[in-house]
Structure formats: C-alpha cells, structure tokens
Amino acid sequence: MSLTRPSGKVYDVTDFLDDHPGGSKIILKYAGKDATAEYEPIHPPDAIKTHLPPEKHLGSVDPETVQKVKIEVTDAEKERLERVANRPPLSEVLNLHDFEAIARVVMPEKAWAYYSSAADDEITNRENHAAYHRIWWRPRILRDVTHVDWSTKILGHPSKLPLYITATALGKLGHPDGELNLTRAAAKHGVIQMIPTLSSCSFDELVDAAEPGQVQFLQLYVNKDREISKKFVQHAEKRGIKALFITVDAPQLGRREKDMRQKFEAEDPAEVTGNKQQDKVDRSQGAARAISSFIDPGLDWKDIPWFQSITKMPLILKGVQCWEDALQAYDLGLAGVVLSNHGGRQLDFSRSGIEILVEVTRELKARRGLTFPNEKFQLFVDGGVRRANDVLKAVALGATAVGVGRPFLYAFSSYGFEGVDHALQILHDEFEMNMRLLGARTLEEVKPEMVDASSLQSHIVAVPGDRLYDSNYESMQHARLREVKAKI
C-alpha cells in the first residue's frame, strides 16, 4: 500500500500499519492519495525518516497527478473563516489575554483543543496563573526611574526581556509557518527561543531561519533509543544551540481530556458503533500521545553523566518540582533547572513553578549557601504567565527568567509573525511601566522584599456552599431609574 506525503514523496507503509501510534485506520483512509495537509501539522518533521527504513521510500511522483483528499468545507469552517477575516486590528490587542480570546474563536477546534488542554481536571493548569495572584507588591517610590532597563542575561546570553519563548509542540496546528513565527519574532526582539523536540518545523529549518548571532536553546525529549538522542544533541551543538533543556516531567505524556475528546468529536459517527475494546487505545490518545510514543519512561539520574559526556552545552532539567531534585541537579553540576509542571499538562495537582521557586531558593540557601538569581545555577519558572507583572514577581523571588509558551502560540495562531511581534511589544510596554512603578531601574533592583508572598503556599478551597440558604438570600438592589414614560 502506498501513501503520498510531503514534497510528492511516495512511501510504502504496508508494514508500518500496525505500528502507527495513531492507529491503522487513519492511514488506510488516505491510501493512494496525497495526505500532506492532514499529515504535516501533527507529525514531527523527521517522523518518516525515523520510522520508515530507506527501502520503503519509493521515490517521488508529480504532485499534480496524485489524487488529493477532497477537503469539504463545513458550515462551521466557513463561520470560522469569517471570524478569521474579522479579527480586530492588532492595535486593538492590548494584552496577552486578548490573543487567547481571539485564538479561541479563529483557530480550528482541534488545534485549540491541543494547545489549551491540560491534565485531568486542569486544576494545575489554572493554578499556574492563580498562584501569581497570591503574590502582592511592595513598590518603592521617589527613585529616579527616567531610565529603566529590563534586559538580562540568560545562561550568559543577552536577552532584552527576562523571559524566553519556551518549547511547545505542533506549531503548524495554529499557523502554516509554525515555530518559524517564533524564530523570527525572537530575532527582532532579542529574546531566546527554545526549540522543541516536537516542533512541526524541522529543527534545521528553525536554526536556518535564525539571524546571525541569534541565540537558540533546545528542548529534548529523550528517546528510548539513546543513539537517536545522542545524534540529535550533537547535531544541535554543532549547529550552534547554546543550551540543552532536558524534559524530566514527562516520562509519559499526560491524559489531556479536551484533546482526547476532540478525537471523538472529529470521528465519523458511523465508526463509534464498532468494537470499542479493540480500537479504544488509539482512539483515546489525542494528539499528545500520538506523537510521543518514543519518549523513554526509563530516564534516570544515572543518565545525567552520559549527557555530560556527549555534549558541552550547559544542561538544564526542565520540570523540576521540589527542592530535593533541584538540589540534586545542583550537586551534579548542572547549569540550572526549570521549575515547571509542563503547563499543567502532566500531573494534576502539581504545584505552580512560582510556588516551588520559594522553597528552592530557601533550601538551596540553607543547604548550599546559594543566593538567587545566581549565574552558576540558574532558576527558571514557566506556566501561567500573562503579564510583565507576573514575570517580575518571579524575578523578585530569584528566577533568572521565565518561560512563556501558550501566549505566543495564541499570538501566531491569530496573527502569525505580527502577532508574536506585537505580543513582545506589549510586554516591553508593560515592563517599562511596571519597572517604573516598582521603583526598580534594573532587574537587580527587583528584590525579594518587594513582594509579599506569604499567602503563596495556601491551597484553599471554600467550604461547599449552602445552596438552600443562598437561594433564599435576596440580593440587594441599587436605586433604580424611574420607568420611562410611554411615548405619546
């Protein structure tokens, strides 16, 4: 059985049918046809190379001669396209929330589900944002803030903002240019992009697109086949990547039910009557699991020296969630850790990075005498950030920088490169404002004593409401306008 995929290449996928993480059914649907449009956004760019031995690459055909899968434009899709056409001009987008509001209505449902979904009941996903609301400012006055500067250094590399664009998968779900939108905006604004293992664009494409001197980091999901990881890492180092962020919070990708449910809704209704037991597994995977079967759940502290042996790039663990593991990373000579719960997409009821930051700085000070921010062992947090105000709280508490992910996805899903560009410009405006109002001329002046984080560890749930009492209570009313007189 043959399948035509990107660039008019034809492949023999007969033997692969049973191994396809997304199940065989979807492949059979496109047999003998050009599956490029469906294939591209949800497959890592090197998927074919990795999974199909060379002898199955049958060669090229003239794309014009292949039968395209006819995409029927549904009414829902027509309405979506009308919403796309009616996006507000970027000048009306005032904050990062706005991009999300627009992306929600202009993105294809499936893409929105993949980007926005999180683990289980999505408690941690929302807690990531909420945690910042338990930190309050103690700003200082009467300092000459004519000139304020919110640039910094991240792992020794200059950054115009104390944040980086963190790794997120499947950029083409949101925009045909995928992660390239981020690369270009990062260049323009002097910020660092972390290239994801699971990008829609290929790694080399993203490196090629960088401006001379533009700094890029790499996020790594470690493959069960370590040789693949080794090749990837050493290739990255050769191409000039400046740091390697090893993801440690995802031995298996989380159950993200919005994403999983999306699958069902996209199904042909006729199919759902089939033998549920047999096809249950592939059906319930969602995009996340479909693309992640190679990740090694066996990754262990014992692997760290091996990583240190294959690359000279600074190594950072992404997904540390308690001081004990941060301490171990430090003791092993790593360059830093990202305090992160993977955007709430892995273990629900994981605490927010900003909350973990407080315990990490406290314990590493008590046990190793470290103070933060610290050049030799850098702390990063990600998750839930929407405003410069949030970022500055992390900085005040000792973070070197903050990773921002979804907001930039929503920015390019709504407006492509211009969206990310505008998002970064908004952040600049917010930083200028907030630095002045804090009385801090540089990030060094953003100090722990400038925040009151004493409520940060409170995980409060209100006692369940007394519905009978509440429904009896008659809400107070304001004075009311008099009735408008009837017109004669």
Place this chain on the structure above:
Amino acid sequence: MSLTRPSGKVYDVTDFLDDHPGGSKIILKYAGKDATAEYEPIHPPDAIKTHLPPEKHLGSVDPETVQKVKIEVTDAEKERLERVANRPPLSEVLNLHDFEAIARVVMPEKAWAYYSSAADDEITNRENHAAYHRIWWRPRILRDVTHVDWSTKILGHPSKLPLYITATALGKLGHPDGELNLTRAAAKHGVIQMIPTLSSCSFDELVDAAEPGQVQFLQLYVNKDREISKKFVQHAEKRGIKALFITVDAPQLGRREKDMRQKFEAEDPAEVTGNKQQDKVDRSQGAARAISSFIDPGLDWKDIPWFQSITKMPLILKGVQCWEDALQAYDLGLAGVVLSNHGGRQLDFSRSGIEILVEVTRELKARRGLTFPNEKFQLFVDGGVRRANDVLKAVALGATAVGVGRPFLYAFSSYGFEGVDHALQILHDEFEMNMRLLGARTLEEVKPEMVDASSLQSHIVAVPGDRLYDSNYESMQHARLREVKAKI
C-alpha cells in the same frame, strides 16, 4: 388481604399493614396484584422472611394469572428511555465524572435521588471531594519508571488496585443486575468487593457469583436482634467472606432530603391534601429510612468482644471520625478502621476521611509508635474519590486502600457490567500515568513527603459578597471581532 410478590409467591400481609416501614397506603395500592416490579429494588432480599412469619406465606400462584399493576409509561419516562438509547459509546467515557453525568440523565429520577442524596445541606458530601483539592503533589523526577506497579495487599489479600468497591445499598434501583455487576467486574480486575447488608441482590447470590478465589468482604448493619446478626455473620464466614466491616456511623440513617423530597414528587397529587399529621412520618422517610428500621442505635464499644467471640474474620470499624476512636479500635485489637462519614449521608459537617487520616496517623504514631500503611492495623478512607490522583494522595498519607462507592453505582446504572469494567480500566490508566509522573514505581514509594497537605485542615468560608459593589463593577472585556459585514 393478599399480595403477590417475587417468584409468584403469595402472602397474607393483613397483620403487617401497620408495621410496614413505608406505611400501609402503598401496600393497599397493590393489594391482590403482582407488586414485584415496585417491590424488588427497595427491599432487602430477605425482607419477607424476616418480617412475615411462615404461616403468612400462602404459597405460589401462576404469575400469568395474577393481575399485573399496569405501569403507565409517562412522557418523562419515554424521554428518559430515549436518553438511555443515546448514551455515548463507552470509548468516549474518559473518567469517572462522565459516568455520573450520564447516570444523572439516564437513571430513573427516584434512583438518582437515592444514590446521589446526602445529609442536610450536603456540605460534607461535597467536602469529601473538595478536601482532596487542598492536597498538592511534590513529585520526583528522573527515576526509571518504565515499570510501575500499583497493586497492593488489603488485609492480607492481593488487590490489583489500592482501592476496593465499598458497600452501597439498593443496587437494583440503578440496574436489574444490581450488585452482581460489581461482583463480576471485581473478579475481572482483581479487586475486592465489600458486600452490603442492604444489597438488592441476596448475600448468597453475590457470593455464588464470585469466581473461585475471588475475595469478598462484608459490610454489616447490626440488627437490634443480635441473633439475626450473629447468624448472618457466621453464615458469611462459612461462605468464605474474608473480613467484616461493622458500620458505626449510622445508629440511625441520616435525613437525606433529596431522597425524601423524591417521595413527595412521586405522590399522587390528590393525596397531599390528607391529614398531614397522621401520615407525616412515613411520607417523609425516603428510601433510606424505609429500609433501615432494624439497625440498632444501641451498638456500643461493649459489643466489640461479642463480635470477636462469634467470628474469626478480621473486624474493621467503618465510619470512624476522630483519632480517639481509631486509637480505641487499635487498643481493642481490631484489624483496622475506615475513616469515613458515610459518603456525606449521615452527619453533615463531618470532616472528610482524608482529613481525619492525617490526625489519626499523627496521634497513633505519637501514642502507640505506629507507622502507616501498617499491616497490623490498616487505615482505609472513603468518600469523594474520582481519580487515581485522589487515591494516591490517601496512600501517600498512610491509607492502605480507598473505598469507592457512588462512581461504580453510576457506572453500572449507565452501562451495567461493562460500565464498571470500563471504570476500573480508566483507573488503571490513571494509576499508570500518575505513578510515573510522581516518580513512584510501587505504592511503597508514594511517601508522605510527596504531598503538601498543609492546607487540608482549613475550613474556609469567604466573607459574604458585597452585592452592591460587585454589581457596579463592570467586567473587563477582551478585544472584539469586528462586525461581520452584511452580505450583499
């Protein structure tokens, strides 16, 4: 007056009219007719034997000759049946919440009311779930979690999951096979079922249905007539029951107003104008009280040695709610306690089992040097559990296992055996995921230091809202799509 009941048996119920816990009126309604359909789900299977002396058993009739009570199918019932027919396929059921959502719309109203109802304002009922939300994880990374194992031993018996199917009454309200659905699914998944005293299926039916070697426990409501209890317990032991859970939180079954209200709504409207004083008591009972008048409010610590004298089964108290009573159970040589408030169905404002667990482990360590989980004195909790994530928190805090009740009722009420089967499969999936994300390969590695339970004891109620201020506040708005141009 004669009444035909299950299996075409005919009974003389004339003398019993005044003693019927559900009032005489309902019996008179069915006089001379076959009352099986109405009778079965809400009566314990041995009710007739217990309440009617042998001379009132008049013998059998040919069911075909008896006048059936004509059940008129209402419009509401027709709509319900249509909903039943439109249940989503099980493959779309992603979590235990889903079963409840489906059960709510496909179950008969009265059955839903009985299962879902709880005491007074149902504060404790919801607190049981909410309490888990005040416990947050401190997961560990970089441990080889290729192989994770969440099996355990409960009172010495192997269980594939650290949970058991706890006792719940009146299974036939939800499904014609009643508790048999649970017995079968328990067998398939290697978990333990606790047989309830108030099952719709008879005790022997449930034991007979067990696979060879399948472990079952028994929950006991102690009868005012101790001889009846003694016979029941000794019969159970003989039939191979492995442990006896004596319910101690229900000297009287709670006021469950949803259940009670259901009665009124089911009433013939003409009746409500009758003499309210006279028939008030029976009307307001609901299913719970109708079936529970035999329970002895006189049960006392003094009875414990007697139980120890009549059976060799390990004895566990179900419904302990403070450390003092847990300690006393330990000192009396019992095998364990279930920290439980009866699913919120007894005393409102009782604390959740998971909250009590923390004080019990602390005090039993301080006073008797015990650590938990402990083979010799096992702690169980139940109430509010919906995810493996919840169960693991209880394990981390020292519980041997967790009892799960309503979710399985909702599963079989929606899909029969397949529902419970699927529910258990979901839990397996969730356990695998969560164990890996916690960095715990076995339940022994799920440690207290993995959770932050410092907010668990907070019973917070927000200050009542300022309605005038709040209604003046104009909510912020996102950037909006431009108006869609009118079509020409």
Place this chain on the structure above:
Amino acid sequence: MSLTRPSGKVYDVTDFLDDHPGGSKIILKYAGKDATAEYEPIHPPDAIKTHLPPEKHLGSVDPETVQKVKIEVTDAEKERLERVANRPPLSEVLNLHDFEAIARVVMPEKAWAYYSSAADDEITNRENHAAYHRIWWRPRILRDVTHVDWSTKILGHPSKLPLYITATALGKLGHPDGELNLTRAAAKHGVIQMIPTLSSCSFDELVDAAEPGQVQFLQLYVNKDREISKKFVQHAEKRGIKALFITVDAPQLGRREKDMRQKFEAEDPAEVTGNKQQDKVDRSQGAARAISSFIDPGLDWKDIPWFQSITKMPLILKGVQCWEDALQAYDLGLAGVVLSNHGGRQLDFSRSGIEILVEVTRELKARRGLTFPNEKFQLFVDGGVRRANDVLKAVALGATAVGVGRPFLYAFSSYGFEGVDHALQILHDEFEMNMRLLGARTLEEVKPEMVDASSLQSHIVAVPGDRLYDSNYESMQHARLREVKAKI
C-alpha cells in the same frame, strides 16, 4: 382632624401630626377614615396610649358607619394570593430553609422586606450563617444512643430544646395573629418565648395566651423616659415573666436599606417629585425607624444598678459583642449575656455570635475561672441558625441555648401556628438524628473537643478574579449523549 383606629375608637390627631415618626402625610391620607388595616401591623399596641393624651381619645363610633379606606387589590396582590393558595402541604416542608423560601413568595413585599432586611451591605447578616460553616464535627462512635435527650434548662427553667424563640418585632406584618402564633407553638413544644417590646400583639395579650406554667421572657428596649420602662418591667414581673433581656446593641436602629427602599417603592409615584430635602427624613426611615424613636441612645453601664433595683428578674444583656463587655456583665452580677449582632440588622461587619462565643469562654476562663455552659452566668448566641446541627455547635462551644428568630417568623408568615409547630417538630427530628450521630446522649456530652473551630476566626476574601483570564478558560465538558436520531 379625626382618625378612626382599632376597635372603632376615634382620636383627635391634629396636634400630633408633626410628631408622628412616620411623617404627617401618611396620617392625612387616612383623615376621617378607618385606618385600622394599615395601622395595626406596624404600631406597637400601646402606641396610642403612649403618644396621645386621654383628652384626644374622642370615643367610639360604629365601625359600619366609618368610611373604610378602599383597598384596591392590585394584579401583583392577586398573584400573591394565588401563591398563598398554592403553598405546598406542610408535610413537604423538610427544613427551616423551606419556610423562608415559601415566605419570600407568599408574604406581602413590604413585610418580607422588613423581616429579611439587615444593615448596610448585609455582610454580617449572612456571616451569621456562614460562621457555622467554619465549624466541623468530630463525632464519636459506638456509644449506645438508643435514648437521646436534647432537653435542657435555661436560666433554671426547663426547655425541651436548647433554643428559645427570640424577640422580633411586628409579627402582624406576616400573619394576623402575629406573635400569638409563637406563644401557642412554644406552649405545645415546651420552649420559651421571648416577648419583644415591639410586638404587634400587646404584651398582655401574649401573656394571657400562655398556658399555665408556660415560661416567657421579655426583651426590653429602654425608653428615654425611664419611668415608662420601669412600669413596663414591673408589670412584666408581676405578670410572671421570668427573665429580662435588655437590648444593648441598638442605641439607634440600623439603616436597613431593603426596608428603606421598600418605602420608596410603595410611594405614590406622583410624590417623588416633591421637595426632597424637606421630607427626606421620614421617607427614608423604613418600618424599623418609624417604630423605634423612643429608644434611649444614652443607656449606659451606670444604668445597670437601677435595673437591679427595680426588678428581681434575672437580667441578661442582649447584644454583647466582645469578651470585655461579657466580663463586665459578669462582674456586675448579671445572669448572662446574649452574644448577638441583632441578626445583622445593626452594625455591619460585626462578628457572628458563635465566633464571639469562643473568645468569651476563653477569656472568662482565663480571668475568672469560669467553665461553660455555666448555670450562674449563662451564654446565649443568636443569628444565622437554620438547623439543629448549628445549635449543637453553639452548645459544644459553651452556649446554654440559642435564640432563633427569623425562621419562626417565616414559618408563621407562611402557615400561621401550624408552621411554627411544624418547624419545631423538624428541629426535634434533627436533634434526635444529630445527637445520635454525634454519639452524645445528653447535651452535657456535646463537648468542645467534638468540634474543630480552628478556622472560625478567618475572615477571608478571595483575591478579585482575573476576568480576562477566566473568560478565556474553556470549561471542561462531560461525554455527551449522541444526537437523538430524527424520527422518520
């Protein structure tokens, strides 16, 4: 100018026009007519005697000959009467909340506003109930609770329940029999009624209605003219009143805006264009202020010995709100205090009685060695109670009994005497249930260690919500029923 009032008596009110607390306009409206229907509910029964010198009492007329004020039955009133006719039978009323729900729809709007209104933003009014939600039970098990007894003694007098019917004004607003409904139900159930100074029924009527041996207390608003108060108190003592509760939290009656707003809505729309400055004061008073101008804001601790000199009744201060004042009451030899904020009708942001109870017992133990409940110095609380569960928390924390007000008003406003009777029966049922479930056979066994009140002092307000973030969050959805197939 003459006015015909109750019992066909005619009065000359010309000189009184300017002194009328409700303004002159309302009197002029009824000049020469029979104003009984409007007059009765909102005037204390001895108002005429107090305010009009004997020479203004012109004598009697034949009621038939006087022009009745024609009451036009509005559409809204017709709808209300239809709702009254459709009240559910009492057997369907399961709890005290139900009475309130029914009263809200069957009471005249003005009466509902007067009963339900509270001070300022009604924060304290709702906090009174909410505070009970911060107290959780630690029930005990395996105590023989076959016989449970929730009777007690209040100031030496037996009470079948640990609660009394507290004083509330203007009973006839809700029902033509006014406070007599309470007197009769109190008699039937063996509870004590506290007669209010501002009752709609006269004091003597209420005493006359008592059964032989029925215990009644008296609530006193102290008159600027102490002689009037003295006469009233000594008359009460002579009539057999057993205790005097002096209200100390109301030197001036609170601004209750629902009540005040009601006035405007009842106004003739034509009037609102008048000179606002001039008639502002009387218009904005509401019922509360209209009836309370005699209360003395000058009442002082110095007056206590005088009260002790004029009566031998035990004296209790009603409205104490901190331990300092409770201590002073004790040191002055009073019989007790009611920890109360007047049902939230006086000073907003006053704390609930149950919260104050904890500090009072703590400080009076520390400073005077007292333990509670204490026969010699009794503590009462009122406000917010809706269930026996609430009452028992107060008892556990040291209260002798709890005052219940609005629930009984709503009960008789909905169903007259039968309503109050049924309300008390519900409470009996709840007490029996709760005592058993607590493992307490008598009120003495309801101990402080049975509650966890550690969150009671928390006055938490959640951080204002992030509206942009929240409106972006897409709520999770359950599995959905499949579409119902179209009928052929």
Place this chain on the structure above:
Amino acid sequence: MSLTRPSGKVYDVTDFLDDHPGGSKIILKYAGKDATAEYEPIHPPDAIKTHLPPEKHLGSVDPETVQKVKIEVTDAEKERLERVANRPPLSEVLNLHDFEAIARVVMPEKAWAYYSSAADDEITNRENHAAYHRIWWRPRILRDVTHVDWSTKILGHPSKLPLYITATALGKLGHPDGELNLTRAAAKHGVIQMIPTLSSCSFDELVDAAEPGQVQFLQLYVNKDREISKKFVQHAEKRGIKALFITVDAPQLGRREKDMRQKFEAEDPAEVTGNKQQDKVDRSQGAARAISSFIDPGLDWKDIPWFQSITKMPLILKGVQCWEDALQAYDLGLAGVVLSNHGGRQLDFSRSGIEILVEVTRELKARRGLTFPNEKFQLFVDGGVRRANDVLKAVALGATAVGVGRPFLYAFSSYGFEGVDHALQILHDEFEMNMRLLGARTLEEVKPEMVDASSLQSHIVAVPGDRLYDSNYESMQHARLREVKAKI
C-alpha cells in the same frame, strides 16, 4: 492651520501637530472649526498656555462666525439622555454605591471608562474595597452615645468628617461644572477638597469658588520642568492652599485598558485598517496618557529638600506603599503620607492602603516610638471606601482621615452639586449610626482593639474549581409551590 478653541480664541497649531500627545489626526479633524466641546473636558485648563508660545495665539474671533463641529446625536446618546431624565430622585439614593450604579448608566461611555478604569486586570482596584471586608468590628456597649461627634482635624484644620475629597482628574467629563461641584459641596459640609493638578476647571477657578475660610489642599504632579512646578506651588501657597500632596506613585500613568479600549471603540471604523505600527502609540493611550506626558519619572528623594525650600506648606507624599518609605518620609520631616495605590490605576497587585496602614503603624512604633493617629506625622489612606463603616476602620487602625475620590465623581456625574451634597449627607447619617453602634462618642474612642484585622494580610485565591464534579452536582431544591390549577 488654525484652530478655534475656548472663548473664541484662535491658535496656530501647525508646528504643534507632531507634539500633540493625542496625535495629529484628531487636531486635523477640527481644523478651522470651533473645537471647544471636544477640547474642554480632557485638557488641563492651562494646556494652551503651557504648550503654545504666545506668538501662536492669533487672537479672538466672533464665536458665531466660526463653523461649529456638528455633533450628531446617535441613538445610543438619545437613549442615554432618556436615562438621564429618568434618574431616581435623590431621596431614593441611599448609599454611595447607588451613585455609581446611576453614573454607570447616565454618563457618556468615554467618561465612565476614564473614571472607572484601573491598571492591568484591575485586581488592585477591587482589592482596595475587598480589603475592608477582612476587617471586622468588636463594638462596645452601654456607653451613653446620645451625643456622638465624628469631626476631626486634618493637618490642623477642622473637618466635619474624618475624610477629604481627594484629587481626581478631568471633572468635566462627568459634569459641565467639573470640580466646582466638589468645591461647593465641601464648603457646605465643612470638609476639605484636594485640588488636582489635572482638574478640568482651572486651579484659580476652584480657589475663587471657595467660601471664605474654606480649606483646600493641592495635589501635585511634578513637571519635568521644575520651574513650572515651582511657580504652581508658590502660586498655590499665595492663594491660601494649606497643604501640598506630592504624588509619588505615578512616574508614568498606568495602562488602564478600559480607557484605552474606549479610544478604539470611538474610532472611525474606516481608520482601523491604516498602518498600525505608525499610529499605534497615540491610539492606545486613552485619556490618562494623553494628559500626563509632562510628569517627571525622574522625581527622587533628592528632590524633597528642594520642595521644602520653595514652600512653607506642609508636604505630604501621596502614594506610599510600604513602611520603609513612610519611615523615610518621617525622617525627612514631612507632615505625613497617603498610603495609596492611586485607586488601583497604577501598579496592579499593589496592596490596599488599609493593609499598608497596619505595617506602617507597627514599624513606626517599633522604630521611632510613634503612636497613631499622630498630629506631627499624619497617615492617610485612600481607595475603595464606600461607607462610613470603612472610614472608621481606617481611623481605628491609626489613620487621621481617608481620601474619597470616585464616589464623589459619580455623585456629581449623576446629579451635579446636589449629588455631592447628598453623598456627604449620607455619610453623616452613616457616621452617626456607626459611632453609636460602636460605642464611640468621638473618633478618639475608635481604638485599634475595636477591630479584628488578623485576616487583613491574607491574599487568598481559591483552588481552581473542578468543573466536571461541580457540573455533576445537582443543587438542592426547596419545597415548591403546587401547580396553580388551570382556570375554568
């Protein structure tokens, strides 16, 4: 290019086009026409003098001969005017919330947006009010409160209330008389008005309107050109201003998105397709930034001695937000500080003034032995106050007086002078009531021990809700009315 502005003056604005903070486009729109109606409310009265050199003042024209910009009355505006006509009579306005409710519907949208808007997500804006809800009263009883007196002295000047009318900009947006409404009401009620730098009425107009002996303060935004500030301050001192409040929390005016969004909505839809980059800055400014470009972000503690050298008026810093800066102000010999976050309009997540007050009094007592209220170093708070109840909490905690801003804006925007007059009268009523209920005869008797502020520092956010669980929970229902029988 010429422009006709107020009073028929004509100006040459050609060279100024590019410097106009609001962009050139808006000026071009009015070229050659009379722009008075649009110009007046949003420009400080001395704007022309400040920005245009004398030679550009071309002289006067006869207003009648100039082309007026034709204001088209939209349907929305017609509806608004109808709402204005239907305002309730002032006698129905019972509290300050009511003014806001009315202003919201009767004010032009743009004006409402400017007054009500706040920084970022407006968290601090609402927290300012919410913080008062975490402070609860411990009132005292049995004190003779026949006479209560809530007058005080502010910086040595008598005030009939412990509050002042704080500085707010652009009064003419709400009412043609602008801040004159405040001056007149302040005179009538014996309270002090703080004149804002950015008033719509000119400074001299407001001083001229004062009654003899009426005390006024001045709020100062410090100009980059210190000479302008010096002239202004010395002129103010000469005109009798009694104190100078230097704003220190606004080196740059905050991003207030409601205000910014208003701009877009007011835009000609045709314009939004233009080059967004180029005109982005001016478009997104909103009223706040348009009027504030002169403010000096370089203001520093070093400037304080200079202020002390140019005026003998007492100097107060407005916008202090931590004890450290309050201490420094004290050490520099200033007369006091206003603990304020600028009504939530500057740095979001700034704490409320009332919360800061607690730390300031604690630390200044610990470090300098000061007690509060203190004549020599006075503490003020502003933000979020709506009731006398709120004000008294600030007084209890050590504030000399409280600044009230928006409520008075809403009062005059709804009813002009009479609105402010009525608002102050309401406050008097509330003060009388609350003082009596607190048992405080004078403000000196309003003591710290009268409040429980122990929850004030809690910045709690509830754990995000479990949407699946919550949507499964079936809310409890009350007893329901029986169906109304069909009419025959």
